[in-house]
Amino acid sequence: MGLSLGIACAVTVMLVFALVITFSLFQKYLRRFYGFQEVDPAGRRKRSLSSKLKDMQSFFGLNQTGNLDSYTLAVMQTPRCGVPDVHDYVHSQGNRWTKNVLTYRYTSDLPASTVDSLIASALDMWAKVSPLRFIRSFSQQADIMVEFGSNEHGDSFPFDGPKGTLAHAFDPGEGIGGDGTSHQMLPVTCLSPTPGFNLYLVAAHEFGHALGLRHSQNPESLMYPTYRARKTHNLLSSEDIMNINVIYGMLSWSYPFKPWYAGSYFPMAVKEKCSPGLSFDSVTTLGEAIFFFKGGYLWIKHNNKNDVKEGPIYNFMPKISSKIDAAYWLPQRSAAYLISGSSYWTVKGSQVKGRDKNISSFGFPAWVQQVDAAAHIHRTVHTLFFTQHLYWKYNEHRKAMEDSYPRNISDDFPGINKPISAAVYKHGFLHLFLGAEVCKYDIKRKKVVGVNKANSWLGC
Numbered sequence: 001m002g003l004s005l006g007i008a009c010a011v012t013v014m015l016v017f018a019l020v021i022t023f024s025l026f027q028k029y030l031r032r033f034y035g036f037q038e039v040d041p042a043g044r045r046k047r048s049l050s051s052k053l054k055d056m057q058s059f060f061g062l063n064q065t066g067n068l069d070s071y072t073l074a075v076m077q078t079p080r081c082g083v084p085d086v087h088d089y090v091h092s093q094g095n096r097w098t099k100n101v102l103t104y105r106y107t108s109d110l111p112a113s114t115v116d117s118l119i120a121s122a123l124d125m126w127a128k129v130s131p132l133r134f135i136r137s138f139s140q141q142a143d144i145m146v147e148f149g150s151n152e153h154g155d156s157f158p159f160d161g162p163k164g165t166l167a168h169a170f171d172p173g174e175g176i177g178g179d180g181t182s183h184q185m186l187p188v189t190c191l192s193p194t195p196g197f198n199l200y201l202v203a204a205h206e207f208g209h210a211l212g213l214r215h216s217q218n219p220e221s222l223m224y225p226t227y228r229a230r231k232t233h234n235l236l237s238s239e240d241i242m243n244i245n246v247i248y249g250m251l252s253w254s255y256p257f258k259p260w261y262a263g264s265y266f267p268m269a270v271k272e273k274c275s276p277g278l279s280f281d282s283v284t285t286l287g288e289a290i291f292f293f294k295g296g297y298l299w300i301k302h303n304n305k306n307d308v309k310e311g312p313i314y315n316f317m318p319k320i321s322s323k324i325d326a327a328y329w330l331p332q333r334s335a336a337y338l339i340s341g342s343s344y345w346t347v348k349g350s351q352v353k354g355r356d357k358n359i360s361s362f363g364f365p366a367w368v369q370q371v372d373a374a375a376h377i378h379r380t381v382h383t384l385f386f387t388q389h390l391y392w393k394y395n396e397h398r399k400a401m402e403d404s405y406p407r408n409i410s411d412d413f414p415g416i417n418k419p420i421s422a423a424v425y426k427h428g429f430l431h432l433f434l435g436a437e438v439c440k441y442d443i444k445r446k447k448v449v450g451v452n453k454a455n456s457w458l459g460c
């Protein structure tokens with residue numbers, strides 16, 4: 001009796017101990033990567049731990065239970081990059097180099113034969129798909145400062161061993177602030193060589209941050225936050241290539257990107273993104289950017305940047321010279337579909353794949369020769385197509401239209417009484433562009449919850 005009681009006590013103690021460890025890991029994780037704060041310094045109502053946990057679960061595509069279940073814990077225990085998965089507004093701007101030729105420097109105890117080619121090829125991977133060029137500097141100063149360290153290494157972002165973070169990097173020009181450390185005001189990439197982890201993969205990921213890229217939710221992306229063993233050739237996913245292209249332009253572009261010259265083909269009114277009453281033919285997210293199409297013209301706004309790139313569509317996608325009526329982005333395939341009349345193109349990594357195809361392959365009957373707008377509803381298998389007064393529900397998984405569609409837009413979208421010219425699903429809402437206005441639509445409540453100028457999305 002006494003013995004079994006003793007065992008029971010020991011088990012209880014161990015369980016409590018495990019829970020305490022887990023709880024502190026989980027708080028630390030959310031504090032570090034999701035901006036959780038016990039006390040909000042500005043005195044605003046703090047967001048609860050469970051809502052931050054839901055953010056994390058949403059990022060990794062887990063069930064958003066708000067509870068620390070075993071799947072969530074497993075992700076938290078996976079070795080990962082030290083850069084947060086969410087960013088506060090203050091740091092959402094200016095994170096891009098304003099030149100194409102960047103210098104880098106490092107010193108390391110590792111053999112030069114290993115580390116030289118490792119660093120050079122990890123940078124070269126980004127140079128191959130962008131106009132960026134990297135030159136090694138042997139002086140004290142360089143644009144990209146690479147440090148090799150472990151545990152505490154001088155910047156208040158310690159590496160926490162094999163189960164913790166493997167590396168981190170700072171946005172271009174972000175720096176660490178005036179704390180007198182060796183990293184002061186310099187964007188530094190810190191790498192922690194760890195047995196069992198490919199330092200080349202880690203370095204290539206961190207250089208992505210040093211160039212201004214954020215974490216991706218797509219496990220195929222090199223910018224996925226947790227460590228994954230990968231083949232080291234063709235390391236960049238199409239999404240990675242597209243995102244670096246959105247920031248710096250494609251391989252052949254020169255920085256700064258020159259907007260299309262003021263020719264006569266496009267009337268000034270069309271090119272003036274802030275002109276009152278501007279409407280769009282189609283709008284779609286594409287990786288970390290939003291594409292706005294109008295006539296043969298295109299504006300590209302990166303989610304985290306204020307500036308807008310613009311020009312004729314064929315400047316960006318040489319195969320396409322016609323207007324784009326409808327467009328949508330499918331994150332699962334990192335692909336965008338651009339529909340023009342009865343044809344559509346598939347775009348991956350800012351490259352138009354193959355020839356255009358006929359929209360009948362979506363399952364449209366022959367009498368549908370044009371689509372007004374399209375939007376993929378994230379975290380479902382469905383894409384909505386709008387054609388005049390009707391809408392269609394396409395199942396991306398089965399690659400077929402759902403039965404009992406088309407249906408009347410007016411029956412299922414109360415409050416939408418004008419033709420829909422463009423649609424995009426973003427941050428949990430369907431945004432319907434009706435001429436010069438954009439309606440924020442809550443699908444669950446079947447309600448318009450906000451109206452704005454269409455070009456307010458371009459910063460107007």
Ligand SMILES: [Zn+2]
Pocket residue numbers: 081082083205206209215223224225
């Ligand atoms: Zn990272």
Ligand SMILES: [Zn+2]
Pocket residue numbers: 153155157168188189190
């Ligand atoms: Zn560091």
